[in-house]
Amino acid sequence: MHVELFIPCFVDQLFPQTAFNMVQILERAGCEVSYNTQQTCCGQPAYNAGFMEECAVVAGKFIKEFSGENYVVVPGGSCTGFVRNYYSKMFEGTDLEKQVTMKTPLFYEFTSFLTEILGIEDTGATLVGKAVYHDACGALRECGIKAAPRILLNKVRGLELIETEDAERCCGFGGTFSVKYEPVSMAMGEQKVLNAIKAGAQYIISTDLSCLMHLDGYIRHHQLLIQTLHIADVLVS
Amino acid sequence: MLKTRKQIFIEQSREKFSDVEHRRKINHSLLQSDIAFRKGIPQFSDLQLAKKTANHIKRTTIENLDTYLLQFEKQFTQNGGKVIWAATANEALDAVGRICKEVNARLVVKSKSMVTEEIHLNPFLSSKGIEVVETDLGEYIQQLAGEPPYHLVAPSMHKSKEEVADLFHEKLGAPEGLAPEALTQFARKILREKYVQADIGITGVNFLLADIGGVALTENEGNGRLSTSFPKVHIAVTGIEKILPSVRDLALFWPLLATHGSGQQITVYNSIFTGPRKAGEKDGPERMYVILLDNGRTRLLADPKARESLYCIRCGACLNVCPVFRNIGGHTYNSTYGGPVGSVITPHIKGMKEYGHLSQASSLCGACTEVCPVGIPLHQLLLHNRQLAVKHAARTEKFAWKLWAMACSHRRVLNLAGGHTKNRVATLLFANAWGKNRKLPGFAPESFNQLWKKQR
Numbered sequence: 206m207h208v209e210l211f212i213p214c215f216v217d218q219l220f221p222q223t224a225f226n227m228v229q230i231l232e233r234a235g236c237e238v239s240y241n242t243q244q245t246c247c248g249q250p251a252y253n254a255g256f257m258e259e260c261a262v263v264a265g266k267f268i269k270e271f272s273g274e275n276y277v278v279v280p281g282g283s284c285t286g287f288v289r290n291y292y293s294k295m296f297e298g299t300d301l302e303k304q305v306t307m308k309t310p311l312f313y314e315f316t317s318f319l320t321e322i323l324g325i326e327d328t329g330a331t332l333v334g335k336a337v338y339h340d341a342c343g344a345l346r347e348c349g350i351k352a353a354p355r356i357l358l359n360k361v362r363g364l365e366l367i368e369t370e371d372a373e374r375c376c377g378f379g380g381t382f383s384v385k386y387e388p389v390s391m392a393m394g395e396q397k398v399l400n401a402i403k404a405g406a407q408y409i410i411s412t413d414l415s416c417l418m419h420l421d422g423y424i425r426h427h428q429l430l431i432q433t434l435h436i437a438d439v440l441v442s
Numbered sequence: 443m444l445k446t447r448k449q450i451f452i453e454q455s456r457e458k459f460s461d462v463e464h465r466r467k468i469n470h471s472l473l474q475s476d477i478a479f480r481k482g483i484p485q486f487s488d489l490q491l492a493k494k495t496a497n498h499i500k501r502t503t504i505e506n507l508d509t510y511l512l513q514f515e516k517q518f519t520q521n522g523g524k525v526i527w528a529a530t531a532n533e534a535l536d537a538v539g540r541i542c543k544e545v546n547a548r549l550v551v552k553s554k555s556m557v558t559e560e561i562h563l564n565p566f567l568s569s570k571g572i573e574v575v576e577t578d579l580g581e582y583i584q585q586l587a588g589e590p591p592y593h594l595v596a597p598s599m600h601k602s603k604e605e606v607a608d609l610f611h612e613k614l615g616a617p618e619g620l621a622p623e624a625l626t627q628f629a630r631k632i633l634r635e636k637y638v639q640a641d642i643g644i645t646g647v648n649f650l651l652a653d654i655g656g657v658a659l660t661e662n663e664g665n666g667r668l669s670t671s672f673p674k675v676h677i678a679v680t681g682i683e684k685i686l687p688s689v690r691d692l693a694l695f696w697p698l699l700a701t702h703g704s705g706q707q708i709t710v711y712n713s714i715f716t717g718p719r720k721a722g723e724k725d726g727p728e729r730m731y732v733i734l735l736d737n738g739r740t741r742l743l744a745d746p747k748a749r750e751s752l753y754c755i756r757c758g759a760c761l762n763v764c765p766v767f768r769n770i771g772g773h774t775y776n777s778t779y780g781g782p783v784g785s786v787i788t789p790h791i792k793g794m795k796e797y798g799h800l801s802q803a804s805s806l807c808g809a810c811t812e813v814c815p816v817g818i819p820l821h822q823l824l825l826h827n828r829q830l831a832v833k834h835a836a837r838t839e840k841f842a843w844k845l846w847a848m849a850c851s852h853r854r855v856l857n858l859a860g861g862h863t864k865n866r867v868a869t870l871l872f873a874n875a876w877g878k879n880r881k882l883p884g885f886a887p888e889s890f891n892q893l894w895k896k897q898r
Contacts, residue, residue, distance in 0.1 A: 212890050218856070218864065219883050221890035240894055245850040251843055253806060255828030255835075259847035266851055346808040370473075375765045379805025384875035386803050388456040391879045392769040393805070396465075422880030 286347025478705025517655025555646025
């Protein structure tokens, strides 16, 4: 199967290795992977700040960079949810409407692509230890992803997955919110990390690196004995 | 220099961040409401369908608000009641003031009502020399403490039982260290006296019923019934959005409100008032008034998107699931309506420029939208407000987004500098805002884009 990649801007800049790990898993699964190197950002940061014009410029460029009827696989639910759920309204009545209607339903967050489209539940990975899975809001509420990452993680050898009461609670990243309202963002992040430690976890695993880099910043600053891991980094091991 | 509301909000958020005891109490309280909510939900064989139906009813009602309000007025007037239209808070206060004067009121008992908080009724009555007593236990505690309610339906959820015992000891002379049951008995004894002495009972409204000209009131303590049965005058104050077409709609809205508000299948006391006592009837007030308050709601109505916030039945469920509320608490919003729904409506009611920050102070997690019993897309309405607020944004922010759009329009711009340079720029720009509690993430020496081009 031929798949296209969408590598969100911050993954591109900060976490290229995770993106390559995702590519490796896709290729192992027999996918032929292509990537349009003109790609930048889906426009979500501006949209969330209310800057619609700036968003439309970037999103308009973005959607034209995908072609054909291939699936587009994304290492993260936030950008996937934004493209799937907000583009159609944004480009309603414009020249891009047709392309948007055809293409956006083909955007898939990585774990849901593995389980739902490829039918893969076991990637053969090993990770010894206890982990909590953090339901990233974009994955959970915008894409409806709840089971896929858990199915995959439950097959990882040596890994014990702990369910916490706050699994579905936001970590407090929220894009520009994390800098505009730092004390609120930080309080949310702190509770997330402390709850995971209290549950006995060594790892916090999620589909979204935006949540994880925020939590990781707190963990590193306080030198805590817990580690954040993107699910692609776990599944490739 | 005077601080802006946004600066005050951030300062108070920071205080709450380090208040471990506050965090403990709120987490405990919200865990209890979550447990109750989960227990209550199975009474709906199809919750999503119930929510969809409720959304449909509220949508058609709000789209025809004028018709239903006039129908309510006609019916309620026929029943012998009087409807008063108030465009502003001051008009509502004046109306209450006039009624108090007519009956020479000295004492007013109140059952729980957020709309009377919105118009600041208690200080108004006090300034006229009239004693006002809150009769909902949580509101009574807040009144004693001199604080506004902390949460739409649980006004004193942030106080521990020890704090309440201290408050009763200090303000009412109750014995020290009373247990919750004894505290309730103590308050009850005082309040029972007040009901029989009061000249006027003032209540809020949960639902206005257009077809029968009725006012539906929901409560758990019986204080609403007592406040409306003893005094000779009953004044119900309500926002114009609280209307439902028919008494039959309560079959859906009563359980939806109960479960989402407190996890109950049905609230303990549900009353419908259709006017004052009629000839031959044994009880009920001699006069009954309903004050229909606009106070900025028609501004929400005029905006086809923001209009959806008028479906709100004030159950408080969006506060209970909101991670921002959980961390900053109810008072940091400094607005009558806190939590997600407050952050949606307050900027429209009180001004985007002063209160727009409430719509920004959200991670847009969407938990509010997910839980809302009447299907208000709350996090999308926050986004809508952000779009409206762009015109008030600082020049530097506007410029930054222009720059961002330019950079994202040209891939080569993103590949210009190496990771080392980007890290230096990021530290310069964000180290402060990212805060003292987090380390910044590091840029990779080369982006995925650059590496892909090299390797493939």
